[in-house]
Amino acid sequence: MIEIISPAWLSIIVDEGRYGYGDIGVPPSSPLDLTAYKAIGYLCGSSRSNHPVIEVMGNDFTMKIHTDMVCAITGALVNIFCDDKPVQPWTPFLVKKGSVVRVREVIEGLRYYVGFSGTMEIETIMDSFSTNIECRFGGYKGRPLMRGDRIDIKDIEERTIVPFPVDLIPRMNQPHDMRLIPGFEIDHFISDAIQRFVEKGEPLWYTISSKSNRTGIRLEGEPLIFRNGVEKSIVSEGIVLGTVQVAGDGMPIIMLSERTIGGYTRIGTIAKVDHDRLAHVKPSDRINFIPVTIDDAERLWHHKVQSLSFLYTH
Amino acid sequence: MEFFKYGEDAIRIVFGNTIDHTTHTLLRRYYFFLKSLRLKGIRNIIPSFTTCLIHFDSEVTSFQHIVSTLHKRRNELESVEVPEPMLHEIPVMYGGEYGPDMEYVTSYSGLTEEEVIEIHTGTIYTVFAVGFMPGFPYLGPLDKRLYSPRLETPRLKVPEGSVGIAQLQTGIYPFESPAGWRIIGKTNIPLFDYRKPPYSLMQIGDMVQFVRI
Numbered sequence: 001m002i003e004i005i006s007p008a009w010l011s012i013i014v015d016e017g018r019y020g021y022g023d024i025g026v027p028p029s030s031p032l033d034l035t036a037y038k039a040i041g042y043l044c045g046s047s048r049s050n051h052p053v054i055e056v057m058g059n060d061f062t063m064k065i066h067t068d069m070v071c072a073i074t075g076a077l078v079n080i081f082c083d084d085k086p087v088q089p090w091t092p093f094l095v096k097k098g099s100v101v102r103v104r105e106v107i108e109g110l111r112y113y114v115g116f117s118g119t120m121e122i123e124t125i126m127d128s129f130s131t132n133i134e135c136r137f138g139g140y141k142g143r144p145l146m147r148g149d150r151i152d153i154k155d156i157e158e159r160t161i162v163p164f165p166v167d168l169i170p171r172m173n174q175p176h177d178m179r180l181i182p183g184f185e186i187d188h189f190i191s192d193a194i195q196r197f198v199e200k201g202e203p204l205w206y207t208i209s210s211k212s213n214r215t216g217i218r219l220e221g222e223p224l225i226f227r228n229g230v231e232k233s234i235v236s237e238g239i240v241l242g243t244v245q246v247a248g249d250g251m252p253i254i255m256l257s258e259r260t261i262g263g264y265t266r267i268g269t270i271a272k273v274d275h276d277r278l279a280h281v282k283p284s285d286r287i288n289f290i291p292v293t294i295d296d297a298e299r300l301w302h303h304k305v306q307s308l309s310f311l312y313t314h
Numbered sequence: 315m316e317f318f319k320y321g322e323d324a325i326r327i328v329f330g331n332t333i334d335h336t337t338h339t340l341l342r343r344y345y346f347f348l349k350s351l352r353l354k355g356i357r358n359i360i361p362s363f364t365t366c367l368i369h370f371d372s373e374v375t376s377f378q379h380i381v382s383t384l385h386k387r388r389n390e391l392e393s394v395e396v397p398e399p400m401l402h403e404i405p406v407m408y409g410g411e412y413g414p415d416m417e418y419v420t421s422y423s424g425l426t427e428e429e430v431i432e433i434h435t436g437t438i439y440t441v442f443a444v445g446f447m448p449g450f451p452y453l454g455p456l457d458k459r460l461y462s463p464r465l466e467t468p469r470l471k472v473p474e475g476s477v478g479i480a481q482l483q484t485g486i487y488p489f490e491s492p493a494g495w496r497i498i499g500k501t502n503i504p505l506f507d508y509r510k511p512p513y514s515l516m517q518i519g520d521m522v523q524f525v526r527i
Contacts, residue, residue: 022358022369023345024506024514025445125508135448135489137508181321233464233481235333236443236452238360238367240324248466260360261445261452269321272372298322305373312373 001066002116004149008103009058013120013139015050017257018128022238028257029130029138030241031055032111032214032279035170036075038311040115043072043092045159052122052129053115054145059106061114065099066150070117070159076109076172076280090164092117109172109280118156133214134258168308170276174285178278179271179292179300180204180244186267188230189246193222194267203288206252210283215258216245217281223250224267236263242270242278244289254278271297273304315344317381325368325377333363333454333482338442341366342519347394351387353380361518362443363452401438401521404486406477408434408499408526415496419462419479430498431526433457439484441520449488449506451516456482468494475501477524499524 004011014037017030031037031053040053055075065071072092073080080087081102087093089112095101103112122129122140131139140149182198196202206219224246226232232248239245243255245264254270255262256278270278271292281287292300305312320326329344330337345361348368355374360367370380408431409416420427439453456479464480469492472478476487478495487493488505505515516522 017357019357019369021448021513022360022367023444023518024512025448025450026513027447028358126513132448134491135506135508235331235363236446237362237365238324238326238358238369238445240321240367240369242321259446260358261362261443263446272322294319294322301322301372 001150001152002120003064003066004145004147005062005064005100006060006147007145008056008061011054011056011061011145012131012133013052013122013129013145014055014131015052015129018126018130018132018138021126022260025260026126027132027260028241029128029132030257031113032256033075033113033276035276035308035311036111036113036279039074039090039164040072040113042311043074043090043162043164044070044115044117045157050129051115052120053113056103056112056114057110059104061103063101063114065095065101066097067118067153067156068094068096069153069156070161071095071101071114073103073112073114074164075112077107077169078112079104079107088163090166090169092159092161092163094161110282111279116153116156117159118153121152121154132258172277172280174281174287176277176281176285176287177203178274178287178289179297180268180289181271181294181297182268182291184266184268185234188227188265189224189267190227191222191225194224197289197291201291203290205286205288208281208283208285208287212281212283214256216256217254217278219252219254219287221251224252225250226265230265232265233263234265236261239266240269242272242275244268244270271300273297273300319377320367323370323372325370325380327366327368328364329366330364333442335440337364338440338519343391343394343396345518346396347391348384350390350394351383353383360445362445399519399521400517401523402516403523403525404501404503405525405527406435406499406501412500413477413498415462415478416498419460419496419498422462423459425459430460433460434479434484434498435524435526439522441516441518441522444514444516444518447487447489447491448508449514449516450485451505451520451522452483452485453522454483456484458482462496464494465496468492472497473500475503475505477501
């Protein structure tokens with residue numbers, strides 16, 4: 001069992017995502033840094049392919065351990081202490097009954113993932129452990145974790161400690177270069193910036209707004225200007241993680257995994273190779289959109305999957 | 315019907331570009347056809363007004379594989395079983411504290427509250443899509459006399475059951491949530507129950523009649 005002493009700013013249970021119900025509006029609520037999520041399974045040897053882990057934001061996540069097992073923390077680079085002894089992120093470590101694990105500080109990135117060599121005993125809702133915060137279902141009683149919450153760990157497996165290849169841990173600092181596949185309604189805008197972006201491949205840059213949340217990352221900067229006579233909204237339709245919508249005020253919003261349908265104009269989709277980085281953008285960070293063709297985006301993704309084949313091959 | 319790539323792991327099938335019943339009927343049949351194929355590696359199928367999005371797992375399948383399978387098996391489209399739409403009667407408390415935008419809608423349309431309610435309850439709507447959030451039905455078409463623009467700045471919160479209108483659509487918020495539509499009333503009918511299949515009261519193609527209480 002684990003017991004939450006401090007949930008930091010926001011701690012929620014996620015698994016690979018709630019799929020299969022998009023036709024009734026149920027979003028995936030998937031982990032934002034999929035590589036870090038999958039790394040937990042690799043490091044802790046949880047044999048389930050869709051294991052639940054804790055996605056945390058903020059300093060000072062603390063938990064008390066009531067069972068001997070292996071624990072790992074991936075994602076953002078953090079200072080971790082186990083009973084006041086420092087332990088490394090992206091590296092599994094042994095914890096014992098009575099141990100206190102504390103993430104003191106986030107050094108680089110934003111969200112980190114906490115997992116174990118066993119399965120957290122929580123109920124699945126519509127085939128998934130993931131928390132839908134807005135609709136209050138899934139995860140731990142449909143809500144973020146709070147001080148005093150206790151979660152049993154079952155099916156603990158013996159585990160040899162293997163660290164994650166250090167050179168494969170991504171950097172998460174700003175500026176965040178995000179490859180964007182331009183498309184959809186990008187021709188609804190006449191701004192110089194858009195023209196230079198499309199024609200010359202110049203980056204389109206923004207800063208991250210503090211109004212961002214797990215539904216969408218709001219951007220601030222030079223507003224995009226709508227062409228005369230075009231509608232500012234489209235006929236609502238299905239969207240995916242990484243879609244960049246533009247609200248009526250000309251400001252882009254990067255949609256994450258809490259919406260199935262959108263009705264704003266779109267300038268494109270962030271290439272999948274850069275999706276993990278979406279978990280780590282912080283208010284006032286700079287983000288650069290760099291145009292990429294769909295073919296190049298597919299190639300980049302293929303390379304990423306190959307270099308991380310121990311995580312991504314089924 | 316046209317197939318487009320939507321990022322590296324989704325297919326956007328476009329059936330038309332206007333909201334109408336012909337497009338809707340074809341799209342709905344196609345959606346049931348897609349479901350009936352039980353293709354491997356499909357994560358979500360999201361049908362809406364004019365498009366159907368297929369989100370797939372690119373480690374299991376591919377755009378090319380899915381599109382060629384759809385072409386090969388297109389003769390099954392005609393024979394696929396399309397369920398009869400259900401008709402839902404939704405009781406609504408209009409105006410006052412339940413409909414904070416009723417006043418705006420009356421002044422924008424030049425109609426009285428009585429007339430707005432009469433027109434809103436006088437049509438049987440079609441569920442063109444369910445989404446953005448679990449169980450939210452996009453209903454239409456709304457009578458042109460009730461056309462209302464969205465709020466410039468969305469409200470941070472409306473209560474669950476809020477009935478809104480936006481442009482030529484009307485809809486119901488199943489959960490307390492931010493909302494950019496003009497709220498004219500509220501219903502107490504639950505629209506989504508995560509414990510009980512089929513979870514969402516409304517499915518694409520269903521019919522809705524609002525009743526004043």
